[in-house]
Amino acid sequence: MRPSPRLAVVGIPGNRRVTLFQEAARAGGLADVRAVPWLDVLRGRARFLPGEWVRIESPGEDPLVDRELRGMDDAARVEGTARWYERFVRAARSVAELTGDAGATLLDDPDELAVLFDKRRCHGVLREAGVPVPDSPTSGDSAPRVRGWDDVRALESPGLRRMFVKLAHGSSASGVLAVETAGGGRVQATTSVERDDQGRLFNSLRVRRYATEREVAALVDALAPDGLHIERWVPKASQRGRSADLRVVVVAGRATHAVVRTSRSPMTNLHLGGARGDLAAARAATEAAGGSWTGMLELGERAAACFPGSLRVGVDVLPTTGWRRFAVGEVNAFGDLLPGLTGLPGSGAEGQDTYAAQIAAIHRAADPGRRRNVHRATA
Numbered sequence: 001m002r003p004s005p006r007l008a009v010v011g012i013p014g015n016r017r018v019t020l021f022q023e024a025a026r027a028g029g030l031a032d033v034r035a036v037p038w039l040d041v042l043r044g045r046a047r048f049l050p051g052e053w054v055r056i057e058s059p060g061e062d063p064l065v066d067r068e069l070r071g072m073d074d075a076a077r078v079e080g081t082a083r084w085y086e087r088f089v090r091a092a093r094s095v096a097e098l099t100g101d102a103g104a105t106l107l108d109d110p111d112e113l114a115v116l117f118d119k120r121r122c123h124g125v126l127r128e129a130g131v132p133v134p135d136s137p138t139s140g141d142s143a144p145r146v147r148g149w150d151d152v153r154a155l156e157s158p159g160l161r162r163m164f165v166k167l168a169h170g171s172s173a174s175g176v177l178a179v180e181t182a183g184g185g186r187v188q189a190t191t192s193v194e195r196d197d198q199g200r201l202f203n204s205l206r207v208r209r210y211a212t213e214r215e216v217a218a219l220v221d222a223l224a225p226d227g228l229h230i231e232r233w234v235p236k237a238s239q240r241g242r243s244a245d246l247r248v249v250v251v252a253g254r255a256t257h258a259v260v261r262t263s264r265s266p267m268t269n270l271h272l273g274g275a276r277g278d279l280a281a282a283r284a285a286t287e288a289a290g291g292s293w294t295g296m297l298e299l300g301e302r303a304a305a306c307f308p309g310s311l312r313v314g315v316d317v318l319p320t321t322g323w324r325r326f327a328v329g330e331v332n333a334f335g336d337l338l339p340g341l342t343g344l345p346g347s348g349a350e351g352q353d354t355y356a357a358q359i360a361a362i363h364r365a366a367d368p369g370r371r372r373n374v375h376r377a378t379a
Contacts, residue, residue, distance in 0.1 A: 005366045008034040008048060008104075010041055010095055011057030012065065017337055018057055024355035028363065041091050042068045048095075052104040053362060055311070056092060056113070058334040060171075078167075078175045078193055078201035082226040085169035089114045107362075108333070109309025116307065116333040119168050119229040129306050131299070132327040134318070135159065136231040146228040149217035156181060160232055164266075165189075165220060168227035171332070174203050175223050178233060178266035179216060187213040190266050195219060207265040207272055233266070234327060237285070237319040239277045243268060245329065246282065246317040248300035249336050249354050252361035253308075255297040256349035257341050282323065289324040296326045297344070303328045312336050312358055 007025055011018040013035040022033045038059045040046040048054055059065050063075055069087045070080035092110035099106045115121045124140030126133050133139075137155045138146060146152060152165060161182065167175035178190040188211045194204040201222055210216050220228070236243050242262035249257040260277030261268035268274040283293045300315040307313055314335015318327045336354040343349025349357040 004030060005053045005105075005362055006031065006034075006049065006051060007055065007362070008036050008052045009055045009057050010036045010038060010046070011055075012059065012062045013037055015061050016339075017334070020337075020339065020353070021055065021057070021355045021358075024353065024359045028356060028359035030359065038062065038065045038091075039068070041095060042087070046095070046098060048099045048102040048104045050103040052099070052102070053366075054095065054099050054104050054106050055358075056095060056106075056108040056110075059088065059091075074202075076202045078170075078203055078223070079226060081167050081169040081175070085117055088117065107311040109307070112307045112309050113333055116310070116313070116331055117169055117171075118227075119166055119170075119330065120227075122331055123229065123231065125306050126303055126328055126331070129302070131303050131306070132325075134164075134231040134234045134327055134329065136229065138228065138230045146224055146230065148224045149220040151224075152179075152220055152228075152230065155230060160230075162233035164231050164233055165223075166229045166231070167223060168229045171334075173267045173269045173272055175201070175226075176267060177216070177219060177223075180233075185213060187216050189216045189219065191219070192267065192272055193219060193223075195222070205272065207267060234318050234329075235321045237321055237323045238262075239281060239285075242275075242277070244277055244282065244319065246296070246319065247335060247338070248297060248315045248317050249312060249338065249357075250300055250304035250315060251312045251336075251349065251354070251357045252364075253301065253304065254347060254349075255300045255304075256343045256347045256352075256357045257336075257338060257354050258297070258300075258344060259338055259341055282319070285323040286319070289322050291324040291326075299326055299328065303331050307331065311361065312354070 018035055025033045036046050066075050069084045071083055072080045092113050096106055096110045120138050123136050162180050165177040165179050181187050190209050192204050192207050194202045239262050242264055244260055244262045245268050247259050248255050260279050260282045261274045262277040263274040286293050303315045304313045314332040316329040318329045338354055343352050
């Protein structure tokens with residue numbers, strides 16, 4: 001008889017991510033997933049059980065956890081991501097030590113999480129693997145570090161007059177600026193960052209534009225101490241007059257889910273006014289342009305293959321103008337929160353959401369008749 005693995009998830013008990021994973025496990029015939037609070041991990045109280053399969057989930061959406069990681073009392077503040085990164089990686093590695101001591105199986109490699117949450121390192125890993133990515137002067141461990149707006153200006157070139165300036169350790173478009181420079185010293189930036197009269201930076205749900213170099217320079221100078229990544233702004237394809245990209249979820253090495261994200265701003269994040277687009281129309285546009293839809297999905301899998309110790313990742317795929325070619329913008333460790341989205345035809349995840357697909361992969365890995373590699377259980 002196939003064994004039924006016991007699961008635990010390090011996360012925020014009761015939040016949407018943990019709840020959806022627990023529901024998928026119950027629907028998949030598993031016992032309730034034990035939730036291990038991030039706060040217990042950070043305060044040294046977490047314990048794991050022999051034989052458990054342990055998933056690391058996002059530590060977001062909890063003010064106490066955010067305060068422990070970033071040292072900020074206001075969750076809307078942008079600053080503190082370097083401190084967040086250092087403490088998060090240390091905590092993830094402590095989970096690896098605890099699960100190893102307990103004889104449990106960890107589903108997320110903490111060293112890979114350290115790369116995934118550093119955009120400079122992640123971009124460098126993808127580039128070295130031959131995955132097409134936007135040009136970047138800050139890619140990789142040996143790239144120059146950006147200390148402020150003067151450094152951004154020094155890196156500017158004819159091919160880098162439209163660029164994304166991103167927090168190295170940011171997520172959900174926090175601290176992202178879409179910067180455009182032109183002759184005569186004209187500079188503008190589109191961003192969700194709001195700056196108050198004391199110079200503090202806050203995340204906003206409203207995308208705004210700063211239209212002077214002085215304003216843009218002040219934002220970049222305030223963000224720079226946490227580390228910045230710069231990459232060329234790739235002109236993206238459009239759908240119904242809106243800029244479009246794709247989130248491809250890869251589970252156990254296979255592209256199982258995809259969604260089109262569209263927006264009137266350069267940031268397509270759904271919480272910033274982005275909307276789900278028409279996946280069938282995107283496929284039709286790709287094939288009409290002579291591109292390969294299968295190749296796009298395989299590109300997501302190639303990007304995910306750079307992180308073989310991660311059960312699932314969300315790959316941001318950028319279709320260039322005309323839908324013929326694609327590049328990878330980012331790879332997200334926790335990029336699977338797409339409620340209600342079912343699997344792609346032929347993916348093996350038809351009728352399953354992203355969490356159910358992961359439960360199925362864990363089942364396959366736990367089957368003694370198959371090769372025991374949870375991260376590539378479909379192999």
